[in-house]
Each structure stands twice: as C-alpha cells, then as structure tokens.
Amino acid sequence: MTRLSELGESHIISRVLTRNPEPAHVIVGPGDDAAVTAPEGRLVSTADMLVENEDFTRDWLDWELLGRKAAAQNLADVCAMGATPHGLLVSLAVPNDTDITDIEALYSGLFEEAERAGTALECTVPIIGGDLSSSKLIVIAITALGTVQEDSATLRSGARPGDSLYLAGTVGRAAAGLDLLFAGLRRDTAGPELRSLIDTQLAPQPDYGALRTLGTASAMIDVSDGLSLDLARVAAASGVGIDLERALLDDLVDPLLPAAEYVLDSRAKGVSGDAEGVADSANGPVMTAEDLALSWVLDGGEDHGFAASASPRQDPGVGWRRIGEIRTGHDVSLDGTPVPASGFSHFGK
Template sequence: MTRLSELGESHIISRVLTRNPSSAQVIVGPGDDAAVTAPDGQLVSTADMLVENEDFTRVWLDWGQLGVKAAAQNLADVCAMGATPHGLLVSLAVPDDTDIACLEALYSGLIDEAARAGTALDCTVPIIGGDLSSSRLIVIAITALGTVEKGHEILRSGAQPGDALFLAGTVGRAAAGLDLLFAGARRDTVGPELRSLIETQLAPRPDYGALATIGASAMIDVSDGLSLDLARVATASGVGIDLESTLLRELIDPLLPAAEFVLEAREASGTGDANGTTCTATTAEDLALSWVLDGGEDHGFAASAPSRQDPGVGWRRIGAIRTGDDVSLDGTPVPASGFSHFGK
C-alpha cells in the first residue's frame, strides 16, 4: 500500500492520468495553470458533486465504480442538452492515508465511462484539468464541458401538447439498488438479478447511443426521480404530462423481486423502513412503482417528440404531453417526488 501522503501531488497526478486520452481539441491539457481547448460550436457546461456520507458511503465503496458514477452523472447532463461531450475537469479531495491504487481505480472509472460516451457519440472525452486536495471526507466535483451547434440545443422548455413522451435507458433500478444496500444486500451475497440493480446504483450506465436517433422537442436527464424531473419539464414547457401505467410495466416488473427482498428485510428488522425515507409502500407492486416514479440516479433520458415520429433504437414510449401544468399517471395527478438536497 502506498499512501498519498508518501507521494507528491505532481507524481499522484501523473500516475492517475496515465490512461487519459489525447484529443485534437485539447491544445494544453493537465499540467499547466489552466487547460486550453478549441471546442466546436457553443460551449455547454455543467457541474456535479459526489460527497461522502451524502451521496455514497464507504461501507459499499468501490473506487472504480465511484469514478464511473461521477463521470456518468455529469456526461448525462451535457448529453441531455443535445450536446457532444468535450472534456472533464475533475476536482478531488481525499484523506491523506488513501492508497494511490484507489485513486488510480477512480480515474480509470472516470476515463472508462468518458470513453464509453465518446464511442457512442463519436468523440473523444479527455480529462482536461482539475484539482487535488486533502480532506477527511471523499469529495468528487466534476465540471463537464460539451459543444452544440447554435439552435440545436435541447431544453426542458420545448415540449408541446400532442407530443409523445419517450425514455431511453431505465428509471427505478438505481433506487432499488440503494434500498437493497440499505436492506443489507451486497453484490457478493445476492443473485445476478439483484446484483445488477446494486450495480446500477453504484455505477449507472446512461444510454448515450440512443441520443443520436431522436429529434427531441425537450429532454432531461432523469437524475432526481421521474416524477420530479418531469414536473420540471412540465413547468418549463407550460404543459401537462401523463404517464401510462401499461407502458411502465417493462420498468416495474423487473424490480418486483428486489421489492419483495426489501420489504422482507424491513419486516425482519422491525423498522418498516430500511433507509429512513418516507416511502410507506407495503406491497412489492407499490414499492416497485415508487422506485420507478421517484427514484433517480439511473440517468435515463426522458424526451418529448412528435407522436408520429419513430424515436429510434433505445427509446420506449411511456406517456404523452398534454395541456395542463402537472404530471399524472393514467389521469391521476402524481406528486413531484424525488431526491433533493436540503429536503425541498
């Protein structure tokens, strides 16, 4: 084991960036006071953080998967704008006694996920800079940059009544994985069906490739929960959104075994709740539905597009855009519920 305190900052950075790809758009990369790049088109920027004990815990920490998750949540936001990823700025704070091998795994996860997005979207997504600091807690802060042609950005405000609502990727799986972890499940103690849900929580894999096939009028990265993020689209676009339960079956049914596991664990513990949430579901069906409606972190893409349009490979229809100002399920209003910092 080689602790970071035994190495200099420059040596640490050179080791963790060994696999970082080069890009023709990066003129000056890591190692100088600032990066210099030559992006094509308008610049799209987003930033997101992962904070220990708020967004993850060391009890189930996997440094490589943490890198994947940190990259995915930022790249998904860039892609949801209709942009092509350009590069990542990575700022990291970790304890002094962290093994350098852990950081190498973290950066490998970051680089691998960026490469996966780049392969899907025919681009190269390098780490172009960042910062490294010491802290009692692990904090990862990433700024993702992308480019989009003027007038081709996809906003939350473009949905129109009569559009269909489509989803690329999944929703609910990461939430199920989180509840499984809180219920005591671990990757090495459950079968492949439940293990895959835990993997989605620890290392989500957005379907970047689907983005090239849809002409969306509005789009959002579903990171905080389908009901909450769709409410944001409804507000921005001045429309109502109706989800159809029959179209959600493909998302709900695979979660039922996990819901049964979690409910049994809650009953055995006598708490009725595995993770301190306010979910009061008492049946597997209700719990699975709550994961689909209110669970975030899969980083599926929800998009509106003309109902007559074939959205292409990777998309499934889950509802419709209508007049109004709310989100409903089969015509019944759905509360905008999901993850929010500071409880609002």
C-alpha cells in the same frame, strides 16, 4: 500499499492521467494554470459533486464504480442537452492515507465511462483539468463540458401538447439498488439479478447511444432525481402537463418486483438499518411489492435515463420506449391521476 502522503502531488497526477487521451481539440492539457481547448459551436457546461456519507458510504465504496458514477452523472447532463462531450474537469479530495491504487481505480472508472460515452457518440472525452487535495471525507466534484451547434441545444422548455414522451435507458433500478443496500445487501452477497440493481446505484450506465437515434426531440432531460420531479421540471419549463401511461411502465416496474419483495421482507424482519427515501411510505398502510417497485420507477433517479418529448408521428429510434404523452395543463399524472413530485432533494421539501 503506497499512501498518497508518501508521494508528491505531481507524481500522483501524472500516474492517474497516464491513460488520458489527447484529442485534437485539446491545445493545452492539464499542467498549466488552466487548459486551453477549441470548442466548436456553443459551449455546454454542468457541474456535480459526490460527497462521502451523502451520496455513498465507505461501507459500499468501490473506487472504480465511484469514478464511473461521477463521470456518468455529469456526462448525462451534457448529453441531455443534445451536446457532444468535450472534456471533464475533476476535483478530488481524499484522505492522505489513501492507497494510490484506489485513486488509480477511481480514475480508471472515470476513463471507462468517458470512453463509453465517446464510443457511443463518436468523440474523445479527455480530462482537461482539476484539483487534488486532502480531506477526511472523500469528495469528487466534476465539471463536464460539451459542445452543440448554434440553436440546437435540447432544452426542458420545448415540450408541446400532443408530443409523445419517450425514455432511453431505465428509471427505478438505482433506487431499488439503494434500498437493497439500505436493507443490508451487498454486491458480493447478492445474486446476479439484485446485484445488477446495486451496480446501477453504484455506477449507472446512461444510454448515450440512444441520443444518436432519436430524431428531433422537442425537450429532453436527464432523469437524475426521479421521473415525478424531473418531469415536473419539464412541465413547468414548457408550460404543459405530462401524463404517464401505467401500462407502458410495466417493462420498468416488473423487473423490480423481486427486489421490492426482498426489501419489504427485510423491512418486515426489521433488519433494515437505514431506511430513507421511499422507505417513508412504509409507515403508511400495507405496501405491496408492486407499490414499492412503482414508487422506485416514479420517484427514483440516478439511473440517468433520458426522457424526451417528440412528435408521435416520428418513429422513436433504437433504445427509446414511449411512456406517456404531453398534454395541456401544468402537472404530471399517471393514467390521469396527479403524481406528487417526490423525487430526491438534498434540502427540505
């Protein structure tokens, strides 16, 4: 074990960036006061931060998966604009007794996910800058940059009544994984089925490739805070209503039933240490496994599925499933019944 405190900052940085690609659009990479790159068209930029004890705990921590997740949640935002990733800036704070191999694993996860996006979207996604500092808590703050041709960004505001609503990737799996973790299950003790849900929580895998196959989307959003909340954002930005069809959600809900049974069982036994989020609803009348699985699908973010609206006359591409339709109105409903926007929020309501 070699602690960071035994190494110099520049030595650490050169070690973790060994694998950093150098595509032609990077003119000056990490090492000067700032990077210089050559974006083509419009610039798309987004930033997101993961903080220990808020977004993950030391108890579940896997450094490589943390790197994958940090990259994925930012790349998903760039890609949900219809953009091509251009580069990442990575600011990391860790305790200075952290083992260098843990930091290498974290960067390895960042590169893995950047390469996965690059392969799907035929581009190369380098780390072009960042910051390394010490802190008692682990913090990883990423800015992802992308480019899009003039006037071709896909915003939240373009959905029109009559459009169909499509989803690429999944929703609810990461929320199920989180509740399994709260119920005390861990990657190494879970069977393959439940473990894969925990893995989605620890390192979601957005379906970047699907973004190449959908024709022209009128609106798109990275579902990071849950369908109910994120679709409410699309509805508000577009001035429309959105109706989800319950029957079209079966393929998302049904695979979560074993996890829902596990979580309800463990809650019934009172072994759940920390019950957050959807667990609140356990205080109401008896909740069935289907209720819980549906609540994960409606309110669980962090799979980073992509929801897009497009003309129903257009064939959805590979990776997209229809889950509802855009209608007049201003709310989100399920088979016509209003769905409260109760996805994740850091503060208050």
